[in-house]
Amino acid sequence: MPQDRLKEHIRGIIQIPEADLEAICACFQPQTVEKGTFLLRHGQICNFEGFVLEGCFRTFIIDEAGRENILHFSVRDWWLMDIDSFMNRRPSDLNIQALETSKVLLISQSDKQSLYQEVPIVEKLFRGMFQKALVAWQRRLIRNHCLTAKERYHHFINTYPEISSKLTDRQIASYLGITHEFLSKIKREIRTRT
């Protein structure tokens, strides 16, 4: 059952009656996404929230200089959405693209609204999720302020080895907010030092 991983994920966040869990998971549609496919392009209104079953996605923004800037990656058991666009029905600044052929569970904006109304515990579920996500983003901003590029690189590959092993150096560099040339120089230094 494709929803099983989602069930486990939710059980890890809150205690929840089986019936509610079923009702929630029934709103999510499994879908396979081919490598390179965009689930969202900037300018579109994000009409879904996704839960990744397998594979890998990147969420990025194109800045004024035309450069792609990767905000984050989403792998198995992570979420996929532009909260701002999804909740405020406004055109997104973000792009979400599959880095490999992936499987996701998708829920539409209208189904999610219904869920909020009909299954009250969903509020608690997403309250908890957003709270955790908020902490993570705060910590990341702290790291960006306090750490050098090399330290951030080490933190990333140590904290998310299974993600970073899927990525090219260019993608990692973009996520860290540095150029891929400079990342290459960081890696050389690590090599020769050790």
Next chain:
Amino acid sequence: MPQDRLKEHIRGIIQIPEADLEAICACFQPQTVEKGTFLLRHGQICNFEGFVLEGCFRTFIIDEAGRENILHFSVRDWWLMDIDSFMNRRPSDLNIQALETSKVLLISQSDKQSLYQEVPIVEKLFRGMFQKALVAWQRRLIRNHCLTAKERYHHFINTYPEISSKLTDRQIASYLGITHEFLSKIKREIRTRT
């Protein structure tokens, strides 16, 4: 009534029955905080959430080099807490200090737990708050990646003129993630250019 601003704030987020609003606000205790006072010091467990009625606070972290790094400011109608410490009952990395004599409404951890249980709409309220906060932190990280220090400075003073006017240049620089010397040079350039 000190809770009036909080009521207005909540009404701005969700539609809510007056009785629930009363029940929520009754859990918040007004308190005056003298300039310089720490509401939270790193190592302590954050035992409160606060809503600022007037005044100004800074939330900062001390990095390994011993430098103070300001994460954000909280002024009237903003919230004040270390979510991570508050929710996970773990020692905080953060410090929260009043930059001027301020008035806040405080709710204890146990009272908030009760609120979540007894007034279900509180889940929805905080789900909405965290969701908005998450968007704000994401946008800030994007700005840190895509903008130069000068652009970030302009954005800050234009977006939050009433906050920045209360702050010293050192505090603004710390928030922007630059040195105060460099901020001084940015300001000089602005002066002579215009």
Next chain:
DNA sequence: CGCGACGTTGATTTGCCTCAACGATTGTGG
């Protein structure tokens, strides 16, 4: 008054970027 914090400035250094070039790898169409 004197002290400490502040904003400013200059000289120097450093972290990181830009641009350009190269071989290696991957992927793709003929």
Next chain:
DNA sequence: CCACAATCGTTGAGGCAAATCAACGTCGCG
């Protein structure tokens, strides 16, 4: 299946943004 293009990682030269360190006058406050 191979040839070609595209993308990748690497490297070097040079430049710029921002940090560091040190010094100075100013201001508010005890």
